[in-house]
Amino acid sequence: MRLRSRVQPFMIIVCAVIWTLLWGQLSIFNLVAGALLGLLIGLVFPMPPIIGSATVHPIGLLRLIAALLVDLVRSSIGVARVVLRRGRRPRNAILGVQLRTRNELYLTQTAELISLTPGSLVVEARPTNCTIYVHMLDVSSAEERAAARTMVHTAEARVIRAFGTRAEIAALRSGDPMPGVDR
Structure with a gap:
């Protein structure tokens, strides 16, 4: 990588702020030391650029956050029901779901959203074909598996609307x- 692409001003600023916060004292020395540390990290461990996904849609992002909060409450109640229910043991499932897009950033964001929701966990993500494998709690019927796949596609749609x-x-x-996906 060229030197110009290794120098990332945002990372330098973030490192300077974090370094200053870690030392607990705002001083020129701490800011400069943090900035130099950020520069050194960028030169030694360069990050590849994130291509084509720097757009943030505020309304889509707010909807994504609101839906995440609702999903957190709803799924927490569902997990509590499964845990407190007597008699029947939950039947779990691992489902493979291919995403609509082939963007690795969206794949990662969708996987994080799903893993944040209680009762579901991404166990594998394959960027080659943008498929994620999700462990779902208490999924036994074909309708429940279809609903779980719909939940994954809904999370992906929220990510696309936000970013x-x-x-x-x-x-x-x-x-x-x-765009860029051959079906």
Whole structure:
């Protein structure tokens, strides 16, 4: 990688702030030391650029956060029911779900959203074909498996509405394949 691409101003600023917070004292020395540390980290451990996904849609992001909070409450209640229920043991399932998009950043964000929700956990994510494998608590019927897959696609749609390009959001609305995806 070229030197220009290794120097990342945002990372330098974040490192300077974190370094200052760790030392607990705002001083020029701490800010400069943190900035130099951020520069050194960028030079020694360069991060690849995130391509094409720097867009943040505030309304989509707010909807994503609100839906996550609702999902957290709803799924926590569901997990509590399963734990407190007597008699029947829960039947769990591992489902493979192929995402609509082939963007690794969306794959990661969708997997994190799903793993944050109680009762579901991503056990594997394959970026080669954008498939995630999700362990779901108390899923035994075909309808429950279909609902779990729908939950994964809904989480992905929220991520695309919050961070996607205009073309991706339009394809999501119309049901067309995502840009760059051959079906």
